[in-house]
Amino acid sequence: xxxxxxxxxxxxxxxxxxxxxxxxxxxxxxxxxxxxxxxxxxxxxxxxxxxxxxxxxxxxxxxxxxxxxxxxxxxxxxxxxxxxxxxxxxxxxxxxxxxxxxxxxxxxxxxxxxxxxxxxxxxxxxxxxxxxxxxxxxxxxxxxxxxxxxxxxxxxxxxxxxxxxxxxxxxxxxxxxxxxxxxxxxxxxxxxxxxxxxxxxxxxxxxxxxxxxxxxxxxxxxxxxxxxxxxxxxxxxxxxxxxxxxxxxxxxxxxxxxxxxxxxxxxxxxxxxxxxxxxxxxxxxxxxxxxxxxxxxxxxxxxxxxxxxxxxxxxxxxxxxxxxxxxxxxxxxxxxxxxxxxxxxxxxxxx
Numbered sequence: 001x002x003x004x005x006x007x008x009x010x011x012x013x014x015x016x017x018x019x020x021x022x023x024x025x026x027x028x029x030x031x032x033x034x035x036x037x038x039x040x041x042x043x044x045x046x047x048x049x050x051x052x053x054x055x056x057x058x059x060x061x062x063x064x065x066x067x068x069x070x071x072x073x074x075x076x077x078x079x080x081x082x083x084x085x086x087x088x089x090x091x092x093x094x095x096x097x098x099x100x101x102x103x104x105x106x107x108x109x110x111x112x113x114x115x116x117x118x119x120x121x122x123x124x125x126x127x128x129x130x131x132x133x134x135x136x137x138x139x140x141x142x143x144x145x146x147x148x149x150x151x152x153x154x155x156x157x158x159x160x161x162x163x164x165x166x167x168x169x170x171x172x173x174x175x176x177x178x179x180x181x182x183x184x185x186x187x188x189x190x191x192x193x194x195x196x197x198x199x200x201x202x203x204x205x206x207x208x209x210x211x212x213x214x215x216x217x218x219x220x221x222x223x224x225x226x227x228x229x230x231x232x233x234x235x236x237x238x239x240x241x242x243x244x245x246x247x248x249x250x251x252x253x254x255x256x257x258x259x260x261x262x263x264x265x266x267x268x269x270x271x272x273x274x275x276x277x278x279x280x281x282x283x284x285x286x287x288x289x290x291x292x293x294x295x296x297x298x299x300x301x302x303x304x305x306x307x308x309x310x311x312x313x314x315x316x317x318x319x320x321x322x323x324x325x326x327x328x329x330x331x332x333x334x335x336x337x338x339x340x341x342x343x344x345x346x347x348x349x350x351x
Contacts, residue, residue, distance in 0.1 A: 001110060002042035012121055016128055016161035018298065022046050023118045023130075023157040027110045029102075030139075031151040036102050043114055046156065052141035056148045063193035064093040065135035067297045068254075070115045070157075070350070072122040072130075073338045078351040080115065080132070081336045084108055085254045090134060093190040098147035099136055107134065111155055116350050123159050127168070129336075131160045131298070163230070163299040164212060168329075170305025170321060171294070173215040173228060174206035175277055177310065181226070181249075183219035188226075188249035195251075199229050211308060213294075217277060219249065225275045231294030231302060232256035235280060236324050238288045245272040255295040258346065259328050265344075268324070277309060284314040291322030300336075301329040 006024050014021040029041035057063050066086040071079045087104040094101060111132065122130040134155045138148035164171060179202040182188020187195055202214045215233065218224040225244050227233055232253040234243045241263055246252050263270050283289035292304035303321035306313050316322075334340030335347060 001113065002040065002044075004042055004044040006045040012159075014159060016123060016159055018160045018163050019131065019158055021158060023121045023159070025114060025117055026157070027114045027155040029107075029110075029153045031100055031102075031153070032149070034149075036100065036153070038103070038106055041106070041110065043110070043117065049152065051139060054141050054143055055138075056140040056142065056144075057137040059143060060138070060145055061192075061194045061197065062097050062099065062138035062148055063136065064090055064097060064099060065133060065191060065193065066090045068132045069129040069297060069336070070119075070122055070132060071337045072119065072124050074124070075338065076351070077338055077349055078115065078119050078122060079336065079338060079347050079349055080112070082254050082258065082346050083111060083132075083348060085257075086134070087111075089191060089252070089254070090136075093192055094136065096187055096190040097192050099138070099151060102136075102153060107153065107155075112348070112350055114155055114157065118157050119351055121157065121159050123161070125161075128159070128161050131158045133158070164302065168303070168321070170303040170316075170319065171212040172210070172313075173213050173292075173304055173307040174209055174211035175215045175225075175307055175309040176202045176206070176217060177222070178202075180219040181214075181216045181229075184248040186249065189246070189251065191251060196229075203229050209308070215307060223276050223278065225277060225280065226250050227253075228294050228296075230298055231296035234259065234291075234293050234295065235275060235283075235289060236291035236322060237279075237283045239269070239290075241268055241270045241324060242275055243270070243272055244275050253296055255297055255300060255332070258332060258344075259295050259301075261344065262328065262331055263324075280307075281309065281314060284316065290317045291325050292316045293322070293325040293328065295328070300332055301325060 026046045068086045136153045139150045140148040206214045213228045216226045294302040303325045305319045
């Protein structure tokens with residue numbers, strides 16, 4: 001792998017607002033002439049792409065991406081969490097939108113080398129990390145709805161604090177009645193760019209109503225909870241942790257999977273099944289709904305204090321973070337940072 005050195009390095013004392021500032025270097029590899037060009041793949045200075053106005057990704061959205069994090073603890077260890085799972089999920093996303101498969105080991109190794117190079121950018125305060133964004137875009141300089149023949153695969157890094165402006169305080173969700181994020185047979189099961197474009201309008205309208213995020217219902221019956229814009233969702237009903245079952249329209253979150261595996265290993269009862277909005281409302285009214293929380297790479301775990309549906313708000317528990325939510329957060333972040341033992345083998349130590 002080639003390396004191109006920066007002429008001038010940036011100031012690392014930067015704002016940690018999520019996704020606003022980026023490190024000195026990036027990784028880049030191209031696909032052309034029917035193959036990924038591993039020989040000329042390189043770590044190079046972070047800089048803009050130069051793309052033709054007709055570049056196919058601008059017009060047809062053929063793009064996939066991933067998100068994961070690197071952490072540095074008080075011992076100076078640099079740690080990444082389940083990174084090969086992200087590589088494998090990105091490979092599956094490529095299949096769904098006809099992007100050529102890449103060698104996951106090669107790209108994973110490049111990711112590791114990039115993070116090691118940029119380790120001094122990793123913040124160490126509580127709740128901070130280095131966000132890692134691998135992505136692939138189609139770069140054919142031509143119009144026409146078909147799979148492209150040229151692509152860029154890149155990895156960029158951003159030092160970040162909390163995903164939500166109010167940190168770890170409970171968030172509010174608006175259960176969306178009209179718009180749909182995804183349906184079975186569509187692209188909801190994969191991390192492709194078009195899913196997020198389709199969610200923006202509903203998210204903007206939820207924000208105007210005073211909510212932090214949209215909670216989506218299924219496209220077929222408009223009655224079953226699916227996921228939040230940036231998170232998978234969990235409900236604690238009668239002491240049972242319930243999360244919507246994956247069925248082709250819900251992203252198989254890596255933090256979601258980790259949460260299920262963690263809780264089951266600790267003896268909690270976890271159910272992956274359909275969860276209707278009516279069930280959640282009734283559980284809220286009779287007091288059996290004690291917690292709701294979301295999971296995702298960006299926020300790790302987010303407690304939910306209330307949700308709104310058809311003009312009415314429902315407070316979750318006492319409106320504060322619940323015991324199971326805090327337990328999951330403490331355990332996952334503890335494993336990620338090394339404060340707790342990694343009995344699952346989820347963490348890769350880089351330095």
